[in-house]
Amino acid sequence: MKTRLNIGVATPNTRLFALYFVSYLFLVFTTFSTSAQDISRGDLDVDFPEFPIVTYCIDPDWLPYEAIRNNQHVGMSADYMRYIGILAEVKFVLVKTRSWEESLRFLNTGQCDVASMLNRSPEREKYLLFTQPYFNDTNVLVSRDEYEFIQGFENIGEQKLGAVSSYRQAEYIANYYPEIDLHLVANESEGLRLLAEGEIDLFIGSLLSMNAKIQKNGYNHLHISGLAGPQDLLAMGVANQNHDLMEKLDAAIEQIPEWLHVEVYKEWNNVKVVNEADYRLIWAIGILFTFLSVIAFWRQRIVSRFNSQLLLKNKQLESLQKELLEKNQSLEFLSMRDPLTLMFNRYFISQRCEQERQLSLRKKTQVCLIVVDIDFFKPVNDNYGHSRGDAVLKEMAARITNTIREMDISARWGGEEFLVLCPDTNKQEAVLLAKRLNKAISQHAFTEVGHLTCSLGVAEYKPDESFVQWFDRGDQALYQAKNSGRDRVVCAE
Template sequence: MIIKRSISVSTKLYTPICLVLFMCQLVIFSPHVLAANASTATSEEFAYPTVTYCIDPDWMPYEAIRNNQHVGMSSDYIIYIGVLAELDFQLVKTKSWSESLEKLKSGECQVASMLNRSPERERYLRFTQPFFVGPNVLVSNVEQAFFQGYENIGTQVVGAVAQYRQAEYIDNYYPHINLKLVENELAGLRLLADGDIDLFVGSLLSVNALIQKSGFSNLRIAGLAEPQDQLSMAVSNDDIELLNKLNVAISELPEWVHADIYKQWNNVRVIEEVDYRYFWIATSVFLCIIILGVWRQLLVSRYNKKLTLKNQQLQTLQKELLENNQRLEFMSVRDPLTNMYNRHFMQDRAAQEKQVSQRKNLPVCLLLIDIDFFKAVNDQFGHSAGDAVLVELATLICSTIRNMDVAARWGGEEFIVLCPKTTLGEAIYLAKRLKNQIRQHEFTEVGRMTCSFGVAEYLGPESFVDWFDRTDKALYAAKNTGRDRIHASCVELTEKTESEKLDSV
């Protein structure tokens, strides 16, 4: 029997093409990075520091070692994260997941590319934020009712891979379950197909791929298993600097990178090409029991149809999960009225820029914007008109700020702009430009409006709360001195710039 991957050629070409597009995006949206490198870097400085990493060598489509090469979803993530974090990842080849964990404990591997957080692993690893979420499932070889978790399993024997997070989870929270540990997911599915265990628990994507590849036509998905996979990278030896680099790189991954990696590896299918010479030999030998063969074929066909139906349902579920994850991710960082980033996103992004400012000694500023006399708009024209003003102002702010700036709705009629690599003077200039654009704009129904501005530069090391409070005090100083003004935090102002503290109409 010959087994081949139906998109093997396109898979080899896909990642390089996406990486080129990814680099182009970096060039378009981060020209200051390339400019800084071009002016200061020599050819030797482009060599990134080397970081060793280990993977699970047999966990497709997430990751595996095939022909001494790292393949799977994590292989693509390693490429993108390596570019963003400026790291040269070097694979340490292992023969099993247990061996990989031992090398992580010993420090021979500095990083694990894709794994779940668990209490046992937290003893010797530090985890990044998750970058991929997927469900776990229970697999059965008989017609059973749909399971929703482990509560109704009773005395049935459940298989799980040794040293996987699911095995540790069942042992900690469901000690009454009859658990049988196996070397890998394929070994567990074989035991299930042979009737040696009643259920097997594993990742939806990897289990589904193994069922299709290995021809386990009598196996089916029997239910969802808690908890779902929340896959992260992990760092050994308490390397906080490396952990921070990885977290920053993961947070900067565009949404389309996650979607493209998922679609690329989820579309891998296995085509089985049967050698019909063996079929004819078997037919000539078993002519006397042809009726039995026909009966068996009908039975297999019935199970294949059921399996195909279940696979279609699984694919629909996968698509819905991806869409829901994308929708939830969008909703978690966006303001529903203006479609701008929300307060939660801005706090996280400001924390990242603080780290960059402290590490590279770069300036970063906050602009706080408040609509003057907004309550009067609501009282005179109604809350619908007030909402329309907020939406128009959000559009005006986003179209006026620079590409590297980040704008968000802070709450009510307040908006905030984060200005990386920006001095206080440059931030004041941007605030003046925004103030003039707003003053000249005709808002629907209400006409001309004005805004007051507070500006403050980050003074490390200070907390975001302290930084924001200084900006907020500057805003209220602008309000109290007549509105439609720009007021900068007095802490940063020297005698030379003291005259710029108040900017009157």
Template sequence: QSTQALNYCVDTNWLPYEGLQDNRHVGMSRDYLDLISQYSGLEFNLITTQSWVESLQQLQNGNCHVTPFLNQTVQRSTFLDFSQVIFKAPNVIITHSEGTPIPNLAMIKTEKVGVVKGYRQHEHINKYYPDVPIYEVPTEQAGIRLLAAGDIDVMVGSMHTIMEHIQKNGLSELRITGWIGLDDELRVGVIKEYSHLVPAIDQAIDQISAQQHNDIYRRWNNVKIIKEVDVWLTAKIAGPILVLLIFLLIRHAITVRYRNRIEEKNRALESLQSALKKKNDRLHYLSTHDPLTDLYNRVQITAEAEEHIKRKKRGINECSLVFIDIDDFKHLNDYYGHNVGDAVLEQFAALLKRCARETDIIGRWGGDEFVVLCPGALSSEAERFALRLQKELDQAQFAQNAMVSCSIGLSEVSADDSIDLWLERADNAMYQAKSAGKHCIRAQ
């Protein structure tokens, strides 16, 4: 093993084979050179250049002693000796997917073919296809872009590096359509002055295992770039969908918020409506009922009586009116007090309800006066009710054991009646009862 240090140059832009990134040597040739150094003991110092053409010049003028990954050509053999082949891959033809696919260089007539300046495909085409019009490009990447832009018709290059450029630049419109009849057979090139080192390099290459070859290939030809392109494409498709989704989510959230608010307001409105209905019902009740006894008031009794006069006029049915006045109520009030008077009025109303039929209409006319309308009843039937009432009253027990009696006037509705006349007759009858000593019944 030798410990000799050698300067080396590389192609600056030929990934995944090799390239310079931040003036550091990267790519497959970097891994191979490390293994060769490890197995041969040779040391390699990178001389940075701006391009492959400059690297070739440095090799020609002796500043660079070695280049790790290049094809052997007649011209290059004039100043370099070559190791055995380290890596092999086809050189391919690339066209635009919309153009005619070109499987080999013999098919080319007038198409402009891009070839990287200084690459050995130049020598190959000149030698075997002298009529093909060559268009020199500075790098494979530049050539690929010119092809995508339609400035050249065909590009030739190394399969792996070309694929890397296509994927990296997202140029999915380009296709590999053929083979130029040439393979990359990449070797270490050593300038003539150091050609005695070639056997040591060959021995080192022999020691590189199949597994190590595989690992290097995989490391530099993985699908990382494709994944990046996929991510970009996915973002392009998913971006608008995401924006739309966010818009729909925001709209949904706003709609839900407003719907909740409206529902809240509706609930408040419903509760207000229900409270209003209760109040209206209460108002209606108060306008038709007496609050102390819960019986109909004078207004409602009058309306009901008028209805029965109309029915009588139409000959539908009879109706009798029972006018009731509690006897000596003033005295009861004076003796027991107004509260007891109220209690007696309530108890009297309850007694009326008990004695009356379900169809009878009972009301408080005012003060200690009550009216019962007995639909369908003739005066005689109304009298039976009045007698039942007097009897119940005699047996009833009132607050403070107060003695309560009443005078009752009856009148049957006639077809000529007005409400005043009908009431007047009943009232007169009641006064007759009073005049007769109270606690009795009279009819008119």
């Protein structure tokens, strides 16, 4: 008895059971017209009119990674691109193609801006830029049951190996293993068919895709017989040397949280190890077959009542989905905001400062920090109470937000200390902005408290300096302003 790995699809015995089960329940449930797609359908073409449009191509038949089904992009890459599009602030629009070869041709001729998921190769680097990988997978060798385990290309010998002509594996084998008898095919389905019919001896493909297609097509006499290099490092490809778009997508991929990788993998890859030829399951299927035949007529009688209940549940589900979306949006907002002042919080401004620091290194631009601290804030809490102190912090946040430029980003760093990030700004411009802030704050009469002043420290980013070092210089300039009499601006040298 052979043990094989099945990913996200039914085993042969389970598939047989599913066939009987569906056949006898089809009559029972034929009036159930609402499908999962009616309840919740993913669509990358979300209406974000303020975002620039970016066209993209995919492999239309490469599940579970990606595919086009019912004119919709489905698969792992579809889930990732919804998230990446929001982070990169672009509107992805799918260009439907009939094959992966056509997708590559569209990328080469500029009819597509982006490829959603592919490997880097020397040939593709001639017309594509590549982001960092966001999904890794293993390549495997598939053979018929009479072949034993094969480890690596070195042990293939005179056997005929099939590979998809437009995939990276074919280019890799042709370059590094020219002695292998390589047979090129149009797609993975054709390669597995030729392998099943004995036209070739082995076929190479990605682990998840191979398991899905083997089980979907019922190739019970095919199995994974070994691992094959190189590993898939799947990234996004950007056509026409569009460096700005590539950097935006790269920055978005860096922000993908670990939970998203886990959820996408769980959604598309239910991994389990099963044994073939389990005759106990066949007996169980026979018993269940008889039982379902008896109760089928009874089930038909209650289907109309079930339909009305299902419609009601669907409406309730739509309402809950809408409520969940609103709550998720609120949680996302609160995760980036200080709960008292509603300014950006310390975590968010730290991330933005790090991004601007990296951008400054790549593009040789200037960027500055302004550290703001309220003078003599403790007496405010002592004399007027902490509720009045909180009100002063809110007013101070409003004065800072209304005074800085549209391009600047302000945040509450902690306590009575605030931070202003000034992109594309040199220290002379930052000092002028800090003085304008100082004047706006000192001229404002705070409710019940009156006039207050602030001390401000300015620091321009130095190349190869870490964010902590950059901030510390601004903080030291702030304390120089405090020690020099307060209510003034000091620029760090």
